[in-house]
Amino acid sequence: MTRKIRTKPRKEALQERSKATVDAILKATTRILVKDGYDRASTNKIALAAGVSIGSLYQYFPSKEALVAALVERHMSEMNAVIQAEIGRLMGAPIQETVESAVRLMVEAHSVDPKLHKVLVEQVPRIGALDRIEGFEAEVTALVRHYLESKREELVVRDLDLAAFVVVGIVEALTHAAVLGRPELLGEPFVHEVTSVVVRYLTGGSPSTNPRPTRGRKGTPLS
Amino acid sequence: MTRKIRTKPRKEALQERSKATVDAILKATTRILVKDGYDRASTNKIALAAGVSIGSLYQYFPSKEALVAALVERHMSEMNAVIQAEIGRLMGAPIQETVESAVRLMVEAHSVDPKLHKVLVEQVPRIGALDRIEGFEAEVTALVRHYLESKREELVVRDLDLAAFVVVGIVEALTHAAVLGRPELLGEPFVHEVTSVVVRYLTGGSPSTNPRPTRGRKGTPLS
DNA sequence: TCAGTATGCGAGCGATAGCTCACAAATGAT
């Protein structure tokens, strides 16, 4: 079922029409992956769906793993782009506002292609690309850690490393769970709720944080 | 990669020595699953590792999926046992203490067999057994929802469904991330930190919640 | 002792997976 792993694509350069081929392959991979999951997504099926031959597929992606890794790469870049576009603006504002914007940003980033995101996270085995994801998380955590440092005096939390871990974990997990499992939960009430969790944790519950009442909803996260 | 799915084991009853066989198979499945992941864990390999023939394996488990499903079932039961054993005692105490105990309980439950837990969560495709997990989460959320209701007057959160979702999500995710990715983080400081997150969120930051200072640690969650 | 049943075995079947390679078509430079 699983083969040897090559490391280099048979052809590196992409010129002219070949870009279209590569794009078709990646699009088809997304479709099949979302529809069938990693296991049942065979390279033959993907090539067929892309309207190219398997030969072509293997000219650009040396293995099934590499193919999926490329998808992961691309998807992470898109999420990253959403975040990097705004991140600079946030740092100056009061904590409450900064956190709120950051949460909103996270929700947006996760909403880029939720279905693909879901398969990628849930089904893709430990291919090398997983390191990419963990590296990304590490970067975000470091960034948060830095921010906390700069606001140290306004915070009641003492261990900033632990706090960064906790904050990133909370936002990631809740966003993730909501986007993937209960998309109807998303929206401003959700953003405010998560914001209030984080702000109260960091500041010990500043009085200005009293949340607007939110409408009734059912709650059941995934994992 | 994937075959038809049968529904009934070829033999139902387990008597005497056959229990040992079943046990060996499940133990081997755990080992191989942890070592190789779901894809590369072939039934032949598992039978070999268990020291039994594939024939025997298929006498007790009608398919690979059923085999893994049985593992999931068993693992969930063990986690459940840990929780059920203590859950009754918690409800009476003040919020702070109840939450703290619950968090500790969650950590313990996740520590039953972390490596197996990791594969099961990360790698096992949507086999029927996944419903089991989601059902479990739903139960827990309902329980929390109920508890929140009973403490309604002491809380500042208004939407209890949303709050239950948030609380369960937070505890699950942080415990999960810590157990799987940064086990060295676990311990009393971690429990206190998570507790304080939850309590401040629910109560708006009661003054008694000021945490003991925790020692320096690095923080980087997984997903 | 010996039939009858529960348990265990493993060669091998059909299916399908990932992937290769010899070749053909398209493209671009001259």
Place this chain on the structure above:
DNA sequence: ATCATTTGTGAGCTATCGCTCGCATACTGA
């Protein structure tokens, strides 16, 4: 028009998978 290079093709190889089935062996009660 010619040729070199890039790009595309798909029949088919090998490996391995999940799983079956006819048979051997161990155990049980009479």
